[in-house]
Amino acid sequence: MSALMEIQDVTRRFGGGRTLLGRPKPAVHAVQGVSFEVRQGETLGIVGESGCGKSTLAKLLVGLQRPTEGEVSLGGALLHDPAVFDRRALAKRVQYVFQDPLSSLNPRKTIRQILEAPLIHLLQMPAAARQDKLMEIMEAVRLRPEFLERYPHEFSGGQAQRIGIARALAAEPEVLVLDEPVSALDVSVQAQVLNLLDQLKADFDLTYIFISHDLAVVESVSDRVLVMYFGRVVEEGTAGELFRRPLHPYTRLLLSSAPVPGRKGIGAEARIAELPDPLAPPPGCAFAARCPHASDLCRETLPVLEREGESAYACHHPRKGEPWPPANVEAAGD
Amino acid sequence: MTAAATATAPAAKAGSGRPSPLKLFLRNQLAAFGAGLLLVIILLVILTPFLPLQDPAATDPANRLLRPLAEGHLLGSDHLGRDILSRLLWGTGVSLLVGLSATSVAALFGSSIGILAGYFGGRADTLLMRGIDMLMAFPYILLALAIVAALGPGLLNALFAIAIVNIPFFARNIRGVTLGLAKREFIDAARLSGKSDLSILLTEVLPNVLPVIVITVSTTVGWMILETAGLSFLGLGAQPPDADLGSMLGEGRKLLITAPHVSVIPGVMIFLVVMSINLLGDGIRDLLDPRLKSGALARPAPMTEVDRPSAQTAPSAQAVAAMSAKQGSVLAVHDLETQFRIGSDVYKAVNRVSFDIRPNECLGLVGESGSGKSVTALSLLGLVATPPGRIVGGQVLLQGRDLLGLDAAGLRAVRGDGVAYIFQDPLTTLHPLFTIGDQIAEAIRSHKPVSYREAWASAVKLLDAVRIPNAAGRASAYPHELSGGMRQRVSIAMSLANDPELLIADEPTTALDVTVQAQVLKLLDQLRDDTDASLLFITHDFGVVSEVCHRVAVMYAGRIVEIGPTEEVLSAPAHPYTERLIACVPRLGEPGRRLEAIPGLPPAVNKLPPGCAFAERCPHAEDACRQGEIDLDAVNDAHQVRCIKPRNGQGGGAA
Numbered sequence: 001m002s003a004l005m006e007i008q009d010v011t012r013r014f015g016g017g018r019t020l021l022g023r024p025k026p027a028v029h030a031v032q033g034v035s036f037e038v039r040q041g042e043t044l045g046i047v048g049e050s051g052c053g054k055s056t057l058a059k060l061l062v063g064l065q066r067p068t069e070g071e072v073s074l075g076g077a078l079l080h081d082p083a084v085f086d087r088r089a090l091a092k093r094v095q096y097v098f099q100d101p102l103s104s105l106n107p108r109k110t111i112r113q114i115l116e117a118p119l120i121h122l123l124q125m126p127a128a129a130r131q132d133k134l135m136e137i138m139e140a141v142r143l144r145p146e147f148l149e150r151y152p153h154e155f156s157g158g159q160a161q162r163i164g165i166a167r168a169l170a171a172e173p174e175v176l177v178l179d180e181p182v183s184a185l186d187v188s189v190q191a192q193v194l195n196l197l198d199q200l201k202a203d204f205d206l207t208y209i210f211i212s213h214d215l216a217v218v219e220s221v222s223d224r225v226l227v228m229y230f231g232r233v234v235e236e237g238t239a240g241e242l243f244r245r246p247l248h249p250y251t252r253l254l255l256s257s258a259p260v261p262g263r264k265g266i267g268a269e270a271r272i273a274e275l276p277d278p279l280a281p282p283p284g285c286a287f288a289a290r291c292p293h294a295s296d297l298c299r300e301t302l303p304v305l306e307r308e309g310e311s312a313y314a315c316h317h318p319r320k321g322e323p324w325p326p327a328n329v330e331a332a333g334d
Numbered sequence: 335m336t337a338a339a340t341a342t343a344p345a346a347k348a349g350s351g352r353p354s355p356l357k358l359f360l361r362n363q364l365a366a367f368g369a370g371l372l373l374v375i376i377l378l379v380i381l382t383p384f385l386p387l388q389d390p391a392a393t394d395p396a397n398r399l400l401r402p403l404a405e406g407h408l409l410g411s412d413h414l415g416r417d418i419l420s421r422l423l424w425g426t427g428v429s430l431l432v433g434l435s436a437t438s439v440a441a442l443f444g445s446s447i448g449i450l451a452g453y454f455g456g457r458a459d460t461l462l463m464r465g466i467d468m469l470m471a472f473p474y475i476l477l478a479l480a481i482v483a484a485l486g487p488g489l490l491n492a493l494f495a496i497a498i499v500n501i502p503f504f505a506r507n508i509r510g511v512t513l514g515l516a517k518r519e520f521i522d523a524a525r526l527s528g529k530s531d532l533s534i535l536l537t538e539v540l541p542n543v544l545p546v547i548v549i550t551v552s553t554t555v556g557w558m559i560l561e562t563a564g565l566s567f568l569g570l571g572a573q574p575p576d577a578d579l580g581s582m583l584g585e586g587r588k589l590l591i592t593a594p595h596v597s598v599i600p601g602v603m604i605f606l607v608v609m610s611i612n613l614l615g616d617g618i619r620d621l622l623d624p625r626l627k628s629g630a631l632a633r634p635a636p637m638t639e640v641d642r643p644s645a646q647t648a649p650s651a652q653a654v655a656a657m658s659a660k661q662g663s664v665l666a667v668h669d670l671e672t673q674f675r676i677g678s679d680v681y682k683a684v685n686r687v688s689f690d691i692r693p694n695e696c697l698g699l700v701g702e703s704g705s706g707k708s709v710t711a712l713s714l715l716g717l718v719a720t721p722p723g724r725i726v727g728g729q730v731l732l733q734g735r736d737l738l739g740l741d742a743a744g745l746r747a748v749r750g751d752g753v754a755y756i757f758q759d760p761l762t763t764l765h766p767l768f769t770i771g772d773q774i775a776e777a778i779r780s781h782k783p784v785s786y787r788e789a790w791a792s793a794v795k796l797l798d799a800v801r802i803p804n805a806a807g808r809a810s811a812y813p814h815e816l817s818g819g820m821r822q823r824v825s826i827a828m829s830l831a832n833d834p835e836l837l838i839a840d841e842p843t844t845a846l847d848v849t850v851q852a853q854v855l856k857l858l859d860q861l862r863d864d865t866d867a868s869l870l871f872i873t874h875d876f877g878v879v880s881e882v883c884h885r886v887a888v889m890y891a892g893r894i895v896e897i898g899p900t901e902e903v904l905s906a907p908a909h910p911y912t913e914r915l916i917a918c919v920p921r922l923g924e925p926g927r928r929l930e931a932i933p934g935l936p937p938a939v940n941k942l943p944p945g946c947a948f949a950e951r952c953p954h955a956e957d958a959c960r961q962g963e964i965d966l967d968a969v970n971d972a973h974q975v976r977c978i979k980p981r982n983g984q985g986g987g988a989a
Binding site: 049050062064087088091092095096098099100103104105106107108109114117118120121122156158164167168170171186187188189190191192194195213214215216217219220239240243253254255256257258259260261262263264265266267268269271272273274275 | 518519520522523524525526527528529530533537538541542702703801802803817818819820847848849850851852853855856874875876877878879880881901904905914915916918919920921922923924925927929930931932933935
């Protein structure tokens with residue numbers, strides 16, 4: 001599989017600059033020095049907790065945010081070069097599905113108006129062709145054609161999310177960035193949408209970037225997974241490998257914290273966990289204060305992402321060869 | 335509740351039972367009166383050119399200052415002998431026209447500035463709004479006077495002056511609304527659909543701002559007419575021989591003693607015009623403002639209205655219920671029914687729910703949104719808002735005492751003392767202006783006669799008990815200074831303040847990150863062990879249930895469909911809904927498992943089908959499922975299910 005998108009050393013800073021009197025203003029690094037590639041036809045999962053920068057990263061990928069430093073390229077072409085940045089050209093190839101399906105639909109527009117917008121503005125489609133295309137999209141997301149004349153508030157969360165997916169598909173993109181697409185949905189509806197996404201990926205030859213805080217969902221949909229903490233990628237690997245043999249202590253903490261139906265005995269940190277102050281980040285590893293294996297090295301030197309084949313980790317003391325899951329969690333029967 | 339209502343909205347649109355906007359408006363009698371009066375005035379003004387009136391400018395010195403009802407002059411004549419009725423109607427027309435035009439100009443420019451500033455933000459916002467600030471730095475009427483003085487007197491100039499001084503009012507209002515809209519996701523979505531900024535402003539932002547512009551217009555029009563009249567009164571507006579209401583008032587002022595009718599009549603007209611417009615404007619605002627629509631003006635009662643059949647409130651029934659309550663249960667709920675009445679619809683949010691909780695036990699209440707699990711929890715202490723909610727049946731027995739029979743004072747004594755709540759979002763339940771120590775101390779002092787100092791000491795002890803490091807120091811912190819996990823620990827500490835027998839935790843970890851959730855779950859489990867309290871744990875997550883609950887009750891469409899020991903329900907679910915619900919959740923460590931989605935949506939609780947509410951979505955349903963009441967049947971001693979074809983573990987569960 002070849003790389004479709006390449007993200008190189010991307011940093012997104014909020015605030016910063018100087019005041020009128022020349023004093024520096026505080027800056028927060030939402031995403032820091034993140035590099036990875038997205039391969040043609042894969043589902044790349046990105047997991048992390050709130051404040052880890054995953055949503056900012058998602059917005060960078062579709063051009064809703066611009067990186068402060070670094071480069072994003074799509075199919076070899078640089079995207080964020082200010083001289084050639086073309087939002088429409090990007091939107092034709094990379095589309096976005098929002099977390100909250102209802103707030104991403106304008107309450108005063110019919111579904112037809114919402115779905116026609118990308119056809120008019122991105123594909124410059126004539127009216128006759130638009131009607132056929134709308135029917136095709138509605139069929140693809142399994143919604144009845146008469147829904148086209150209705151308003152968003154008339155739909156349940158699951159139906160509204162299908163409309164959000166339909167809008168993203170209308171532009172005929174190659175890549176879909178899905179930002180927590182099922183988090184706002186009830187569990188019974190979650191499965192409907194996940195199965196639909198699976199089907200659409202095969203039907204339309206799509207590449208997914210699937211962002212979620214829910215480890216089980218990410219595991220079930222992803223080919224490869226990135227784990228983010230405090231704006232950086234701390235671990236990367238194929239889904240099977242990363243969930244079976246997590247190397248970074250943070251990944252291990254995440255996995256052991258997730259409750260699983262029918263199992264008891266999640267692991268929890270003894271001390272209260274807090275993220276470092278984003279205005280005054282520590283010099284070393286951001287996770288060191290919470291890490292059971294942290295050494296002085298960790299507190300002083302930032303670990304870089306080291307690649308080993310398909311895996312990568314940013315840790316001075318990766319847990320190689322250490323058994324997983326730990327003994328206190330009952331293993332799940334396969 | 336609302337989720338269930340909206341879920342089937344497409345199908346149920348016709349019979350929603352909510353009154354139409356026009357009906358709502360007419361129900362506001364004052365607004366309807368204002369609208370009627372204004373309509374009459376406008377009709378008169380429109381008909382003025384066609385009425386057999388004298389020329390308003392024709393002077394007749396011989397017939398000056400005639401009293402009203404004089405021959406040929408219904409309302410008398412003024413100091414030049416001009417017919418007052420004619421001048422009044424023409425003048426009203428001019429005043430209305432100038433006021434409306436000034437409002438339109440102010441609305442157009444003010445709203446444009448507001449939308450641009452709010453949408454683009456940054457430099458554009460600074461530049462535009464500082465300009466507006468400069469306009470506002472001058473006293474209002476002085477600025478209008480200065481503008482007229484610079485442009486010269488005349489109606490048109492007065493109109494401009496009034497419009498300009500009102501621009502800031504629109505600009506600031508609309509900017510605030512746009513600012514909120516510009517951050518909404520549908521704007522981002524429109525950008526990704528390839529729309530240009532101009533197209534987004536016109537087709538996405540404007541339709542959403544329009545109601546606010548209308549509200550602002552409707553509440554300012556009256557004021558603008560008054561201001562125009564003011565300028566004319568000072569001789570800066572309408573110039574003789576033209577008349578508007580203000581200039582008529584100004585001319586009559588000198589004759590106030592000798593011929594009061596000359597000034598009183600236009601004065602009354604100004605009063606009627608402005609009052610009718612303001613009443614109408616208030617009516618429109620009440621109708622369009624979403625904050626008022628949701629009933630923010632209605633004060634909720636201190637407790638849910640209880641309206642049970644008399645058989646359930648009689649002492650004998652209570653005694654029987656108390657006896658039948660399982661021996662030694664802390665809380666026994668019998669056939670609890672809570673309904674919401676909206677318009678002509680009755681939403682059966684909680685439909686004959688029964689369960690009991692034993693000492694030191696944790697019972698999980700699981701369901702999807704709209705299943706009634708939160709309303710059940712709120713009903714226990716009468717916390718469902720009335721209107722529209724009311725409890726129409728059942729008993730809630732805490733240690734054998736019926737809580738639904740208590741009055742407001744009795745309930746208050748139980749709330750936070752015998753039974754305490756932990757809510758989902760601690761940021762909204764903790765008061766932002768008091769320290770957490772203060773808030774916990776208050777919770778203690780509202781139930782125990784202790785001094786503030788003692789209460790504070792107990793608060794520190796409680797914070798220590800929920801493992802907050804440096805509890806003595808942190809007690810003086812404000813809620814915003816703590817992380818989400820810490821805040822939830824504080825609300826747990828507060829719920830423990832009076833050693834409750836029962837804790838009700840409504841999705842206490844849903845808003846938390848998974849690592850923090852793990853800590854809070856462990857803490858709750860440990861505290862339940864340490865304090866002998868029982869726990870009612872409401873969640874949608876079977877993983878969380880496995881972690882902390884001894885028994886679990888599954889709710890669907892307002893009813894408990896299955897209740898039993900956690901391991902048993904999860905490993906061998908008896909109700910098809912439970913089985914499907916477990917099967918459709920991805921499980922960590924089993925990525926290859928296919929997710930069996932449940933087709934369809936839950937039924938709306940105002941249109942429940944006969945028989946089993948799940949039958950429509952159930953693969954095993956048969957005709958018998960869709961008829962009559964289906965009872966909760968025992969699978970074994972501890973496990974009951976509301977299904978005529980229970981699954982005997984064929985489907986397989988979670989473990």
